Every structure is written in C-alpha cells, then in structure tokens.
Amino acid sequence: MESIHLKARAKINLALDILNRRPDGYHEVRMIMQTINLFDRLYLKKINKPEIIIKTNLPFIPTDNNNLVYKAADLIRKEFDISQGLYIQLHKVIPVAAGLAGGSSDAAAVLTGLNTLYNLNLSNKDLMALGVTIGADVPYCIMRGTALAEGIGEKLTPLDPMPNCYILIVKPNINVSTAYVYSKVNINEFETRPNIDKMIEAIKSSDLNKISSCMGNVLETVTIKEYPVIDKLKRLMLEKGAIGSMMSGSGPTVFGIFDDKIKARKALYDFKIDSSSVKQAFLTTIFNRKG
Numbered sequence: 001m002e003s004i005h006l007k008a009r010a011k012i013n014l015a016l017d018i019l020n021r022r023p024d025g026y027h028e029v030r031m032i033m034q035t036i037n038l039f040d041r042l043y044l045k046k047i048n049k050p051e052i053i054i055k056t057n058l059p060f061i062p063t064d065n066n067n068l069v070y071k072a073a074d075l076i077r078k079e080f081d082i083s084q085g086l087y088i089q090l091h092k093v094i095p096v097a098a099g100l101a102g103g104s105s106d107a108a109a110v111l112t113g114l115n116t117l118y119n120l121n122l123s124n125k126d127l128m129a130l131g132v133t134i135g136a137d138v139p140y141c142i143m144r145g146t147a148l149a150e151g152i153g154e155k156l157t158p159l160d161p162m163p164n165c166y167i168l169i170v171k172p173n174i175n176v177s178t179a180y181v182y183s184k185v186n187i188n189e190f191e192t193r194p195n196i197d198k199m200i201e202a203i204k205s206s207d208l209n210k211i212s213s214c215m216g217n218v219l220e221t222v223t224i225k226e227y228p229v230i231d232k233l234k235r236l237m238l239e240k241g242a243i244g245s246m247m248s249g250s251g252p253t254v255f256g257i258f259d260d261k262i263k264a265r266k267a268l269y270d271f272k273i274d275s276s277s278v279k280q281a282f283l284t285t286i287f288n289r290k291g
C-alpha cells in the first residue's frame, strides 16, 4: 500500500472533573468523552524524498514539527527506523484550539494510518502508549466512542454507546489555550462538580435527558469568568431547544444536545447569523465504535 485516506473525528466532553494537580503541573481528571461526526480529512502518501511534507488548507496551522500530525509521523519513523519520506495532506474542518481535540485526533489518525501503511502490526494498546507521548487526549482519539478517561486522560474505560442525538457545535470569536485554562484552575474553588458515576449510569440506561442533567465541566470556572460569552451561548442553546448544553474540554466551544432535528437546524441557522459572538457553527451527530 502506497497511500491512505483517513478521517479524524472531533470529541466533546460530556463531563469533566479534576481530582488534583500533579507535581509536574498536569491534572488528574475524570472525564466522559464522546466522539462526534465532525472530522478533518487526511491523505498520507509514501514519497521518495527522505522528509515529512505537510500541506494544509489553513494558512495559520504550522506545517513543521509544531503540527501534531508531524509529531506523530516523526515518532513512528524514529521508533521503527523508517527513512522513506511521507507526504501528508491535512484538510481541517474541526475548529482549531477549540476544546474539540482536533490536533490530537489528527495525530491519532496518523498513528493508526501509518500502522497500516507500513504494516507495523501494532495493537491499539501499542498505538495508545505511543500516542500519550504526543498529548493526553491522543489515546482516547485512537479508541473513540463513549469512554471514561482517567489519569491525565490516558487511562481509558470504554462505556456503553451514548444514544443517538444531534450535537450543535458553536465556537465563539475567542481563543483559549488548554495549558492556560489548566494553569488557572483552582480545584478548591469548585462550587459544583459533575457526578461522573451518575453520568455512567445515565449512559448505561440510554436516557438522554438524564445524561444532559449530569453534564458538568469544572474548567468553565476559569473560562466563563473571563469570557461571559460562553455562558451566554449555553443559555441561548437551551432557549433554542437543547436538552443540555456545556463547554467542551478547555473551551471555548459550547455544544448543545438536541433530540429534535427541526429545533437543532433552526438553532444552527440562528447561531450562524449571530456573527457578533459566534465564529463557527456546525450541526452533527455522535459517532460510536462498532461492535
């Protein structure tokens, strides 16, 4: 095989709790993760030049070692002594620095894709162990579906699939870095924390209303204080018929869960014309592992 086409899907966090801060600055988390059908496209091709060449549709994305896609390819090439070069075409659709793990998912797709392209026969467990050296969310982006993530996000337990629904994604006109949000979080100041065990039960019972009522993200304590637009978008989402709404990950993206396609489409339209607070809006569905 000389080339491969891949899809790298985004994730949302249905719940995000922090247990403590580790001495190395990372945080021990308990999160419920869900893959959604919003995806970047990648094309990987073996080339004769001995280098990694990245082409992307977004001019502001790095094409050197700062791109997580480059990091993933470089890691595999070094680990398995592969000198042959690689051309990577990355078509971004997932909003960047948005709390949707776009870069992590691109890296996960490259690890998985190169495993096939070079016949490495690595298990998902092997790929996840490589992935965590790139980023805390990369192992989950390899596993995908509904999952409990613990440790720094790399200790994964697959959960029953979440029931089908519509997910409305709204990215406000602001940029927030993950490292900044974690650095500002004060774990002694959380007034409410999501009940992760109750969320797992709600998922098990396939009850969308119960799932929505269990949603919670402690990182909102940092972002909403600095960017009230996040809270405004959450409230608008509920007013427009979402049964639950929350910020995903470190934000600033807000998502809404809808069980009614008409309401979801109308809400998408309303958010798309609200250019004062919304930069990007997408209506999508959830993605679950097969089998």
Ligand SMILES: C[C@@](CO)(OP(=O)(O)O)[C@H](O)COP(=O)(O)OP(=O)(O)OC[C@H]1O[C@@H](n2ccc(N)nc2=O)[C@H](O)[C@@H]1O
Binding pocket: 013, 016, 025, 026, 027, 028, 029, 031, 098, 099, 100, 101, 102, 104, 134, 135, 136, 137, 138, 151, 152, 153, 178, 179, 182, 183, 248, 249, 250, 251
């Ligand atoms: C917040 C979450 C929720 O799913 O996602 P995003 O909002 O980034 O999508 C993740 O925990 C983000 O995972 P990821 O984006 O892979 O993190 P990394 O690149 O490994 O780390 C970026 C920075 O975030 C902080 N970090 C990350 C993970 C973690 N458990 N504790 C942390 O304190 C560290 O300061 C680190 O330097």
Ligand SMILES: Nc1ncnc2c1ncn2[C@@H]1O[C@H](COP(=O)(O)OP(=O)(O)O)[C@@H](O)[C@H]1O
Binding pocket: 060, 061, 062, 066, 067, 068, 069, 095, 096, 097, 098, 099, 100, 101, 102, 103, 104, 106, 107, 178, 249, 250, 251
């Ligand atoms: N393949 C990639 N796609 C998007 N951003 C990338 C990629 N590689 C590196 N980056 C850099 O990583 C940062 C965070 O990107 P992203 O993964 O989209 O964030 P998040 O995890 O919050 O969704 C951005 O500032 C971007 O410049």
